[in-house]
Amino acid sequence: xxxIKDIARIVGVSPATISRVVNNxxxxxxxxxxxxxxxxxxxxxxPNKAARSMVxxxxxxxxxxxxxxxxxxxxxxxxxxxxxxxxxxYHTLFFFVKWDAKSELRSLRAIKAEKLDGLILIHEVxxxxxxxxLTEGSIPVVLCTFDRGLPNLxxxxxxxxxAAQRATxxxxxxxxxxIGLITGMHxxxxxxxxxxxxxxxxxxxxxxxxxxxxxxxxYNADEGKAGMRVxxxxxxxxxxxxxxxxxxxxxxxxxxxxxxxxxPRDMSIVGFDDIDITANLAPGLSTIRQPIREMGARxxxxxxxxxxxxxxxxxxxxxxxxxxxxxSSAPAPFAD
Amino acid sequence: xxxIKDIARIVGVSPATISRVVNNxxxxxxxxxxxxxxxxxxxxxxPNKAARSMVxxxxxxxxxxxxxxxxxxxxxxxxxxxxxxxxxxYHTLFFFVKWDAKSELRSLRAIKAEKLDGLILIHEVxxxxxxxxLTEGSIPVVLCTFDRGLPNLxxxxxxxxxAAQRATxxxxxxxxxxIGLITGMHxxxxxxxxxxxxxxxxxxxxxxxxxxxxxxxxYNADEGKAGMRVxxxxxxxxxxxxxxxxxxxxxxxxxxxxxxxxxPRDMSIVGFDDIDITANLAPGLSTIRQPIREMGARxxxxxxxxxxxxxxxxxxxxxxxxxxxxxSSAPAPFAD
DNA sequence: GTGAAAGCGCTAACAC
DNA sequence: GTGTTAGCGCTTTCAC
Numbered sequence: 138x139x140x141i142k143d144i145a146r147i148v149g150v151s152p153a154t155i156s157r158v159v160n161n162x163x164x165x166x167x168x169x170x171x172x173x174x175x176x177x178x179x180x181x182x183x184p185n186k187a188a189r190s191m192v193x194x195x196x197x198x199x200x201x202x203x204x205x206x207x208x209x210x211x212x213x214x215x216x217x218x219x220x221x222x223x224x225x226x227y228h229t230l231f232f233f234v235k236w237d238a239k240s241e242l243r244s245l246r247a248i249k250a251e252k253l254d255g256l257i258l259i260h261e262v263x264x265x266x267x268x269x270x271l272t273e274g275s276i277p278v279v280l281c282t283f284d285r286g287l288p289n290l291x292x293x294x295x296x297x298x299x300a301a302q303r304a305t306x307x308x309x310x311x312x313x314x315x316i317g318l319i320t321g322m323h324x325x326x327x328x329x330x331x332x333x334x335x336x337x338x339x340x341x342x343x344x345x346x347x348x349x350x351x352x353x354x355x356y357n358a359d360e361g362k363a364g365m366r367v368x369x370x371x372x373x374x375x376x377x378x379x380x381x382x383x384x385x386x387x388x389x390x391x392x393x394x395x396x397x398x399x400x401p402r403d404m405s406i407v408g409f410d411d412i413d414i415t416a417n418l419a420p421g422l423s424t425i426r427q428p429i430r431e432m433g434a435r436x437x438x439x440x441x442x443x444x445x446x447x448x449x450x451x452x453x454x455x456x457x458x459x460x461x462x463x464x465s466s467a468p469a470p471f472a473d
Numbered sequence: 474x475x476x477i478k479d480i481a482r483i484v485g486v487s488p489a490t491i492s493r494v495v496n497n498x499x500x501x502x503x504x505x506x507x508x509x510x511x512x513x514x515x516x517x518x519x520p521n522k523a524a525r526s527m528v529x530x531x532x533x534x535x536x537x538x539x540x541x542x543x544x545x546x547x548x549x550x551x552x553x554x555x556x557x558x559x560x561x562x563y564h565t566l567f568f569f570v571k572w573d574a575k576s577e578l579r580s581l582r583a584i585k586a587e588k589l590d591g592l593i594l595i596h597e598v599x600x601x602x603x604x605x606x607l608t609e610g611s612i613p614v615v616l617c618t619f620d621r622g623l624p625n626l627x628x629x630x631x632x633x634x635x636a637a638q639r640a641t642x643x644x645x646x647x648x649x650x651x652i653g654l655i656t657g658m659h660x661x662x663x664x665x666x667x668x669x670x671x672x673x674x675x676x677x678x679x680x681x682x683x684x685x686x687x688x689x690x691x692y693n694a695d696e697g698k699a700g701m702r703v704x705x706x707x708x709x710x711x712x713x714x715x716x717x718x719x720x721x722x723x724x725x726x727x728x729x730x731x732x733x734x735x736x737p738r739d740m741s742i743v744g745f746d747d748i749d750i751t752a753n754l755a756p757g758l759s760t761i762r763q764p765i766r767e768m769g770a771r772x773x774x775x776x777x778x779x780x781x782x783x784x785x786x787x788x789x790x791x792x793x794x795x796x797x798x799x800x801s802s803a804p805a806p807f808a809d
Numbered sequence: 810g811t812g813a814a815a816g817c818g819c820t821a822a823c824a825c
Numbered sequence: 826g827t828g829t830t831a832g833c834g835c836t837t838t839c840a841c
Contacts, residue, residue, distance in 0.1 A: 138530075138588065138611075140818055151828045156820055164826050181606075183585040187523040187532070188818035191833045196523070205552075212548055216541075219569060228583065230566060233555060247564065249519040252474065270517075275474075358753035387753055394755030414750070417694035417723055419730030476834055487812045492836055500810050524834035527817045 139182050147176050159184055190252070198228040199255040199440055200248055202262065205235040208356055208384055209412040210429070211259055214281065217433030218257060225441040227254065234260055236323050241267055255440045257281055261324050277443035281436045282427075283325055284453050291443065293436045293454045297326045300425045300458040301333025302340075304407045305379050307423065307460050309341045312469035313377035313405060317349040319364035319389060320381035321356040330381040330409060348373055356381065361388025362395075369396065376404060376469045383408035383415050386422055390465070401467035411461055421463030428456050475518050483512050495520060526588070534564045535591040535776055536584055538598065541571040544692055544720055545748040546765070547595055550617065553769030554593060561777040563590065570596055572659050577603055591776045593617055597660050613779035617772045618763075619661055620789050627779065629772045629790045633662045636761045636794040637669025638676075640743045641715050643759065643796050645677045648805035649713035649741060653685040655700035655725055656717035657692040666717040666745060684709055692717065697724025698731075705732065712740060712805045719744035719751050722758055726801070737803035747797055757799030764792050 141159075145152045150169060157165050158173040165173075176182075190196040199222055203215055219229045230251060232244045241264045248256060249270070255277040262268070271278045272287055284292035308316050318334045321327040331350065338345050351367050353360035361380055365388065368375060380386035386408030390400050400406050400420055408415060411426035435454060442449045477495075481488045486505060493501050494509040501509075512518075526532040535558055539551055555565045566587060568580045577600045584592060585606070591613040598604070607614045608623055620628035644652050654670045657663040667686065674681050687703050689696035697716055701724065704711060716722035722744030726736050736742050736756055744751060747762035771790060778785045 138818095141820095142818080152819075153821085153829080154827060157827090160820085166826065169826085181585070183582055185527075185588055185818050186586045187527045187588065188833090189820080191521075191523045191527065191818080191835090192820045194833075205556075207552075209545070216543075216569070219567075220541075228566075230564075231555075233552070246519055249517070250522045252521055252523065358750060362753060384750075387750065391753040391755050391757075400755075414694060414720075414723065417698060417727040418754075419727050419736075421727075474834095477836095478834080488835075489812060489837080490810085493811090496836080502810065505810085521834050524817090525836080527819090527834080528836045530817075 138185075139180050141182075141184065144173065144176055144180065144182050147180070148173050194252075196228075196252055196254055197226065198230050198251065198253055199257060199444075200230050200232055200251065200253045202232045202234055202244065202248075202256065202258045202260050204260040205233045205240070206355070206357070207233075207259075208382065209414065210382065210410040210427070211282075213413060214429055214433050215259055217430055218259075218281070218437050221434045221437030222440065225437060227441070227444075234262065236263075238264055245270060254444050255279070257436055257440060261285070277440060279436050279439050279443070281432065285325075289451050291439045291449060291451055291454070293432050293439070293456070295427050295432075295456050295458045297329035298333040298336065300427075301330035301379070301381070301409065302337040303333075303458070303460050304409060304425050305334045305337030306341070307462065308377040308379060308405060308407060308466060309337060309343070311377070311405065311466060312471075314343055314469070315349070315374040315376050316343070317351070317368045317375050317378040318381070319351050319353060319361060319368070319378060319385050321360065321385070322352050322354055324356075327352070327356070327381055334379055346373065349375065353385070356385055358384045358388035358391065361385035362392040363388070365389040365392035369393075377406070377466070378404065379407050379409075381409055383410045383412045383422060383424055386424070386465070387414075387418070390418075390422075400465050405466040405469070407466050416463065418465075420465045423463045423466040424461050426459045426461050428458070432456055474521075475516050477518075477520065480509065480512055480516065480518050483516070484509050530588075532564075532588055532590055533562065534566050534587065534589055535593060535780075536566050536568055536587065536589045538568045538570055538580065538584075538592065538594045538596050540596040541569045541576070542691065542693070543569075543595075544718065545750065546718065546746040546763070547618075549749060550765055550769050551595055553766055554595075554617070554773050557770045557773030558776070561773060563777070563780075570598065572599075574600055581606060590780050591615070593772055593776060597621070613776060615772050615775050615779070617768065621661075625787050627775050627785060627787055627790070629768050629775070629792070631763050631768075631792050631794045633665035634669040634672065636763075637666035637715070637717070637745065638673040639669075639794070639796050640745060640761050641670045641673030642677070643798065644713040644715060644741060644743060644802060645673060645679070647713070647741065647802060648807075650679055650805070651685070651710040651712050652679070653687070653704045653711050653714040654717070655687050655689060655697060655704065655714060655721050657696065657721070658688050658690055660692075663688070663692070663717055670715055682709065685711065689721070692721055694720045694724035694727065697721035698728040699724070701725040701728035705729075713742070713802070714740060715743050715745075717745055719746045719748045719758060719760055722760070722801070723750075723754070726754075726758075736801050741802040741805070743802050752799065754801075756801045759799045759802040760797050762795045762797050764794070768792055 280292035616628035
């Protein structure tokens with residue numbers, strides 16, 4: 138591999154001069170600069186990042202911790218963050234972590250070894266050892282789409298509970314009273330969205346029946362299908378279901394389809410997240426839109442400020458959400 | 474940041490000994506080894522990867538080049554590759570590249586700077602400068618889901634044309650004669666799948682009408698919707714459409730829904746890839762299944778062999794495919 | 810078994 | 826303006 142010394146030898150100057158040119162520093166005669174640039178181009182020389190980061194003690198790389206089985210919302214989000222970070226001059230290194238202690242600790246080790254400039258979490262880890270590392274201040278940290286009440290960390294998210302309440306209220310406003318909930322275990326948003334659902338029913342004076350609530354292990358379409366089957370099997374009146382993610386909603390619609398029920402004719406469905414695909418389903422899925430672009434861009438920007446050492450307000454940045462009513466939710470039968 | 478010297482000082486031995494322990498080398502007294510391990514654990518010491526890779530001239534990192542706007546198939550694929558690579562002891566660094574020369578060249582620079590142990594491409598780049606780098610042999614390379622007839626590179630893919638032909642034949646076997654095609658520009662698979670479609674029609678003695686073929690700029694649902702609208706606007710008889718990806722198919726179904734047409738009652742649709750979501754749509758999408766797990770695992774395994782310097786057969790590894798018939802394709806009206 | 814020393818590729822003082 | 830030097834954190838001979 139061609140190194141800075143090789144270039145120096147070819148041009149007939151010292152490595153220091155090459156370094157100055159490559160890093161756009163002053164104090165190089167224009168002619169020399171041109172010569173160096175020419176040789177760099179001809180040889181395809183690119184400075185070794187490892188060597189560079191060793192002396193600079195900066196890696197220009199920020200880590201992104203995401204769930205091993207990231208869903209479409211998270212996929213969109215991390216694409217956005219990656220792009221924003223790139224605009225701020227940072228590379229991105231992904232750490233896929235599973236929902237178990239071993240995986241978290243292994244990732245933590247890897248993260249430490251990389252000597253990253255910063256870390257963005259899209260995945261809620263659980264190990265206290267992990268949080269100790271995050272809060273000890275050795276690295277700038279931004280939590281994205283959740284917070285944990287850690288006051289000295291920056292986080293970017295929406296009001297999950299209020300949003301879920303809004304989704305449920307939408308169904309109530311359409312005249313539905315027998316409203317089910319499919320949500321997931323793990324990750325605090327699953328419980329927060331359940332809380333919003335309960336709050337909406339309660340505010341509308343609808344008695345909460347826990348048999349209309351299903352917690353599934355994960356947030357994908359397969360689980361949504363399974364969850365809807367459980368709901369149907371309980372035999373209670375049910376005219377609408379709020380699913381805690383769009384993917385759960387998609388699976389729920391599928392379960393209905395398999396038993397010959399149509400959406401929204403026989404059942405209204407509302408999802409959550411407004412992932413790309415929802416608008417293109419048939420019927421289009423009513424859902425809660427998170428301002429994903431703005432959230433991702435803000436996370437990247439906060440990170441960049443944090444790394445630069447600029448003063449940044451710690452704590453939560455709470456974004457607004459929006460109900461997007463599409464075809465999957467319709468007035469309840471016999472609604473007055 | 475705590476370094477090997479710190480550990481050495483604490484334990485009261487030399488850095489060399491610490492290195493031996495950390496890397497599981499021989500020639501360390503058991504007692505000393507235990508002591509070192511204890512201090513490593515207590516301090517949370519993790520060797521600096523940059524320093525390590527500088528002396529070893531290995532980074533234990535393989536790059537994955539993926540399209541900036543990766544689709545769900547590619548998302549599944551790179552998750553699989555990432556996991557497999559991890560099992561082989563490698564980290565993964567992603568390079569998102571756009572379909573333009575500037576982006577490709579920028580990524581190429583970044584790739585060179587990282588001094589990666591290997592590179593897997595899920596994205597077909599175009600710049601000859603990029604291919605020069607890939608073929609010059611300075612780094613192990615595996616192409617995944619495509620090949621470019623570069624005999625000295627390893628590639629893993631299916632027979633795109635045969636698979637597309639199979640998809641089209643499925644529609645023909647259901648009695649369809651007026652079959653449209655929606656496919657994309659860029660990436661050779663778009664053209665290969667179009668070729669398979671044409672071959673199937675031709676083999677069945679169905680005259681090819683180019684007005685039933687639409688090339689859209691990209692492979693997502695929005696484009697599928699746009700493509701279907703174009704097809705409908707041309708006013709030709711049409712009872713079935715083959716979409717070159719599942720996402721295109723999803724958009725096509727949506728376009729039909731918006732004008733009050735139902736699948737498969739009014740139109741049969743076949744997609745391609747068998748992404749996760751297709752089985753959970755309503756109706757489920759008939760499609761071509763690529764053996765994505767096997768392909769991803771093989772790509773990772775080839776890479777690992779290549780890095781180890783083991784002899785590996787260069788050229789293409791061609792995997793089989795499978796037609797998955799679900800509800801979106803049904804017999805043609807008036808089929809005999 | 811263990812330590813001292815060299816060196817990986819680069820940047821940043823500090824001379825000149 | 827430019828070169829010399831030291832050193833980032835690590836591994837690896839080579840003495841001992």
